[in-house]
Amino acid sequence: MSLPELCSLIAANHGRDDVDWLFLARTDEVGEPTPLLTGPAVGLVAAGAKRAALGDRTYDYRAGQYLAVSVDLPVTSTYTEAPFLGIGLWLEPSAIAELLLDTDRSVTRAANHPGIAVSDASPELIDAFTRLLRLLDRPDDLRVLAPMIKREIVWRLITGPQGAMVRQIGLADSTLTHVGRAIRWIREHHAEPLRIEELARLSRMSTTSFHRHFRAVTAMTPVQYQKSIRLHEARLLLVDRTHDVTTVGYLVGYESASQFSREYRRQFGLPPGRDAERLRHANA
Structure with missing residues (x-):
């Protein structure tokens, strides 16, 4: 070895x-x-x-x-x-x-x-x-x-x-598994409004306990996690060339194109359009 x-x-x-x-x-x-x-x-x-x-x-x-x-x-x-x-x-x-x-x-x-x-x-x-x-x-x-x-x-x-x-x-009743239910819901419904009370109920926790355990597992609040998932999904859509920047922002849950562009740039270092072009060139 x-x-x-x-x-x-x-x-x-x-x-x-x-x-x-x-x-x-x-x-x-x-x-x-x-x-x-x-x-x-x-x-x-x-x-x-x-x-x-x-x-x-x-x-x-x-x-x-x-x-x-x-x-x-x-x-x-x-x-x-x-x-x-x-x-x-x-x-x-x-x-x-x-x-x-x-x-x-x-x-x-x-x-x-x-x-x-x-x-x-x-x-x-x-x-x-x-x-x-x-x-x-x-x-x-x-x-x-x-x-x-x-x-x-x-x-x-x-x-x-x-x-x-x-x-x-591997534990069906572990804290990690309960938080995982909320994580999966956010990933699968990232474009929908976030309702913390419903996520806490899905995780079988009080709202206060849910916030504490969610942050301990992910190092983020549920809102921060949702934003990160939205931006990752937006990046995949942009590289695919199927939709323009405004449409992509709407598809992942943003109602404001300017907010989408601002948060995308903060996350990835470039505006959506320029970042997508860079990624396409790198993968060409």
Whole structure:
């Protein structure tokens, strides 16, 4: 087991898209901050360093460390040291719940876990990711052995430093799960008016408790979270070229074109039209 071997495997397999539950990252340059929407996942750095920003919090992690995310969050990601090589795995609530039940692992619930955290990776976790990548060129082995290694990775996570947070993903009655209902509602209905009382009721909390737990998990208020989701969705629509700036602002929930442009520029650094042109040129 070694990070150099993991680096070699990531470099050799980067760009393949035949395994949708695994993602590989490789870049030779540091870059501009990139806003993205992420869900429950773990990302391990094999070389280089990266920074994730969520609200007013920043999380720096480098070779031998991993970032765990437990809910859908709008983060801004930046490669801060290159060359960078990383591997990630989506975390499935059902797989975590099944493992907790099978192992009779303690499921004590603790309030106010953040939805994102960084920790050092154990040698066992690095080894599991390495063995998983070795399977990619052996389809029969991948089909049979990958589920076992994925289960091992989940086990290493729930018994590791961020275990309390990761275990919450699989608990149907956890605070994280309740807040997650509100997060999913906002993502799916981001263009609609926000009614905090209804979100609190959906999360089975009082309004005061909901505000406290929501901010603890996302580092944002519900209104700030909705705004971030709206702007991320607007960016995707603009790059697609289907609608003009005013129409996009309306589609994601803005009634004022000037407010949309102002908040978009504050979030992404450029007015909507210019930012969309830059992204299209970069992806051409």
